[in-house]
Amino acid sequence: MSDTAILINTAVAVLAAVLLIVRFKVNPVIALIIGSIYLGLSTGLGVTKTIETITQGFGDIMVEVGLLVAFGVLMGSILNETGAISRLVEHLLKTFGPKRLPYTMALAVSTALQTIFLDVLLVISAPLARRIAPKIGQHGTARIATAMAIAGEVGIVLMVPxxxxxxxxxLLGVPFGKMMIFGFLVVVPTVLISVAIMSFFFSRGFWKAESDEQLVLGEETGTGARKLEAAGQDDEVSTGSNGTAPAAVNVQTQQQRETPLFLLFVPLLTSLVLIAGGAVSEMLGYEAGWIMLIGNPVVALLIGLIGTILVARSAVGQKGVDRGIASGFKESGQILLLTGVGGSLAATVSTAGLGNILGGFFSASTVAPLVVVWGIAALLHIAVGSVTLSGITAAGLLAPIAPTLGIDPVLIALAAGSGALFMVHVTSNTFWLLQSLFGQTVRGALKTVSVGVSVASIVALGMVMILNIFI
Incomplete structure (x- = not known):
């Protein structure tokens, strides 16, 4: 088959998947599988080879990430059950003061709290953040809403876990420890710079309280968060929100209050330190057996999960831990399926021969390919409306040619993630959740979410370009 025919059929497969998701509301997992089947059959792989490629691609990516996703989601779900997130927000407020809260909250959400689903994180923290917004200073609502939008979305696609x-x-074969370290180097400056840029815009008249703010549903009765949570969904994987969150948010037992906050987060932080330590040791060539064992991301997250369970027992009891685990299993299912079909698409693209064709369009230049990667992911996100889905799809298309670009794969992953952040808008469930929870009009949410996260997308690309100079 000619190169032109392969390119056309690939474009049709991707556009068909986008159309199924956006126009006909087909689940992304099903839409991507349909697109992969069409691509395999239309490029002459045949029925048997197409199915084998799809299933093998699914299995290969599950080998890489399956346990990591499961352990991370379980840890986050149990932490949610303990009420640790709302307590952390209160602690940050007391420690750093209201004026610095947008920055401290953004850093916490975008790094250490990435095991918590974004919708759950917002529902838990938004009521408190909303109450203290007036204390932040001028345009407090705009600043805290922007900080949460930027931090949540940036962390999901750039920061392991x-x-x-x-x-x-x-999908791109990047060691997870390496992804975490370089993701951290991109995330921290991106979040701080983006929040600062948006704060500057707001101070120059970009925010109009009379037209950009509105009363939060249930704000006067204190029931708004509970009402909104029932409608909340995880934008990144198009799956339902954590049904047990209200118990953790609204029912704080004396036992929970007595459990030191730092102790609740020690297992999670330990996991992150172990993963980073293993990656650093590997890069330095010091590969002692015991370091490689505990620094392996699967083992490190397992240690963190066991530690979180033990600590949570003292906070919420065994029944609370069981509720968290049950919720985590429920939430992790579609994440694993979505990630797996991303692997299926990547395998089909590679087998169909698109990788060799695309490789000819990319220069060995150390700049242009990253911009193109960013652009592909950005276009997919504008069409689909899901940060995670667009990043995974872009990576699936580019994985076959990653080794030929002459660029470290971690930069390609970060560029794809950065592009997937561009223009979060009305097709995103997170857009509407932020709009409701933080008392914004649609016009206000377009400024804090759409513009704010787009600024972060561009800043993140700049950070990736800077990293590219050194690696």
Whole structure:
């Protein structure tokens, strides 16, 4: 088959998947599988080879990321059950003061809290953040809403153990420890710079309280968060929100309050330190057996999960832990399926021969390919409306040619993740959740979410370009 025919059929497969998701509301997992089947059959792989390629691609990516996603989601779900997130917000407020809260909250959400689903994180923290917005200073609502939008979305696709970052690393063959370290180097300056840029815009008249703010549903009765949570969905994987969150948010037992906050987060932080330590040791060539064992991301997250269970027992009892685990299993299912079909698409693209064709369009230049990767992911996100899905799809298309670009695969993963952040808009469930929870009009949400996260997308690409100079 000619190169032109392969390119046309690939474009049709991707556009068909987008159309099924956006126009006909087909689940992304089903839509991507349909697209992969069409691509395999239309490029002459045949029925048997197409199915074998799809299933093998699914299995290969599950080998890479399956346990990581499961352990991370379980850990986050149990932490949610303990009420640790709302307590952390209160602690940050007391420690750093209201004026610095947008920055401290953004850093916490985008790094250490990426095991928590974004919708659950917002529902838990938004009521408190909303109450203290007036204390932040001028345009407090705009600043805290922007900080949460930027931090949540950036962390998901750029910071391990965020589900998008894990999927991108798995698809592109990037060691997870390396993805975490370089993701951290991109995430921190991106979040701080983006929040600062948006704060500057707001101070120059970009925010109009009379037209950009509105009363939060249930704000006067204190029931708004509970009402909104029932409608909340995880934008990144198009799956339902954590049904047990209200118990953790609204029912704080004396036992929970007595459990030191730092102790609740020690297992999670330990996991992250172990993963980073293993990656650093590997890069330095020090590969002692015991370091490689505990620094392996699967083992490190397993240690963190066991530690979280033990600590949570003292906070919420065994029944609370069981509720968290049950919720985590429920939430992790579609994440794993979505990640797996991303692997199926990547395998089909590679087998169909598109990788060799695309390789000819990319220069060995160390700049242009990253911009193109960013652009592909950005276009997919504008069409589909899901940060995780667009990043995974872009990575699936580019994985076959990653070794030929002369660029470290971690930069390709970060560029794809950065592009997937561009223009979060009305097709995103997170857009509407942020709009409701933070008392914004649609016009206000377009400024804080759409513009804010797009600024972060561009800043993140700049950070990736800077990293490209050194690696």
């Amino acid at each position: 965020g589900v998008g970052a894990v999927a991108l690393a798995g």
